[in-house]
Amino acid sequence: MDVDAFVLANRPTWNRLEHLVKNRRRLTGAEVDELVDLYQRVSTHLSIVRSSSSDAVLVGKLSGLVARARAVVTGAHAPLWRExxxxxxxxxxxxxxxxxxxxxxxxxxxxxxxxxxxxxxxxxxxxxxxxxxxxxxxxxxxxxxxxxxxxxxxxxxxxxxxxxxxxxxxxxxxxxxxxxxxxxxxxxxxxxxxxxxxxxxxxxxxxxxxxxxxxxxxxxxxxxxxxxxxxxxxxxxxxxxxxxxxxxxxxxxxxxxxxxxxxxxxxxxxxxxxxxxxxxxxxxxxxxxxxxxxxxxxxxxxxxxxxxxxxxxxxxxxxxxxxxxxxxxx
Incomplete structure (x- = not known):
């Protein structure tokens, strides 16, 4: 996989997801739906990068972004007793x-x-x-x-x-x-x-x-x-x-x-x-x-x-x- 080309093609999607995550308290209904869709897409991107690239910085960035987006989508952490x-x-x-x-x-x-x-x-x-x-x-x-x-x-x-x-x-x-x-x-x-x-x-x-x-x-x-x-x-x-x-x-x-x-x-x-x-x-x-x-x-x-x-x-x-x-x- 051409990592540079992959990043260039998908960076706007990642930036948009990051923007929605940062502004999660002021999202409209349409933006919430968009956030869920982008979260699923970027999760797929993370899986692709993990299996096809050894770029630790890129993997780390996408992993952190997906984790933050997941927290917004699920809306709550696991109960304390479960942890x-x-x-x-x-x-x-x-x-x-x-x-x-x-x-x-x-x-x-x-x-x-x-x-x-x-x-x-x-x-x-x-x-x-x-x-x-x-x-x-x-x-x-x-x-x-x-x-x-x-x-x-x-x-x-x-x-x-x-x-x-x-x-x-x-x-x-x-x-x-x-x-x-x-x-x-x-x-x-x-x-x-x-x-x-x-x-x-x-x-x-x-x-x-x-x-x-x-x-x-x-x-x-x-x-x-x-x-x-x-x-x-x-x-x-x-x-x-x-x-x-x-x-x-x-x-x-x-x-x-x-x-x-x-x-x-x-x-x-x-x-x-x-x-x-x-x-x-x-x-x-x-x-x-x-x-x-x-x-x-x-x-x-x-x-x-x-x-x-x-x-x-x-x-x-x-x-x-x-x-x-x-x-x-x-």
Missing amino acids: FTRFWTVSFPVVVYRSWRWWVASGVVFYAVAAVIAVWVAHNPEVQASIGTPSEIEQLVNHEFANYYSEHPAGSFALQVWVNNAWVTAQCIAMSVLLGIPIPYILFQNSANLGVNAGLMFQAGKGDIFLGLITPHGLIELTAVFVAAGVGMRLGWSVISPGDRPRGQVLAEQGRAVVAVAIGLAVVLMVAGAIEGFVTPSSLPTFVRVAIGVAAVVGFFGYVFHFGRRAVRAGETGDVEDAPDVVPTG
Whole structure:
């Protein structure tokens, strides 16, 4: 298709539709009918351009024009409850599901690094000496580690935990704008911290206490971090290798999807914070506390794979409905 000729032939139609959209509050009956007709015609033009041209600017302009015209024609946005339902059954789970290889790989590497560091710390007195004095390590393994979960009121502690974990997750999301390059370092820092604590606790014969306190909330908490890291790195890779689609279109679509994930993970981390604040320090038997943590992460996996797979089969991407196809530049 000759794009220049197509634009020249149809620009008056696009300009007229844009004029009617801008003056939608003062349209006569005939102009309303004209607006509906032009909306249908320009929607067809958009389909033609999308299938025949890689001009991201033209696709973005027509997509935005069609979206605005649709809003005028339909006269109302979708009900709030419908948007809420769509978010939790489509937008959030489909993006997480489409990125599952990235975040599963992140989790596997994270736990492997933590295990290696834990073994290294547990079997090397020199390493332990570089971490702290014998009295400091004894204080940590015998008092500080366990007291951390019970020294504050459960409600305030849960809020503190949520803020901390939300910050780590937000870092992973934010680093997606740098193509995800800093994300492995963020994960390594947290993995090393987990490994050091595990090594010290196991070396002191308190591995059961360590696992009993970490597992209930740690499974769902770290999964949220892995998802944020995986989605962020996937966005970075999508920009580096966009395939046969315009890079601007890929960035816009994936960027909006990452925002949806950030919102969804904030709620997931609230669950993790509640478990850490109310379940981990509770007097419940260890196996019950661990079972609650396992149930939370299994429930999350089931939710993501059920709704995510269903949305993928329906052709959903998790992008905002009627969103423009490129990142606005002005």
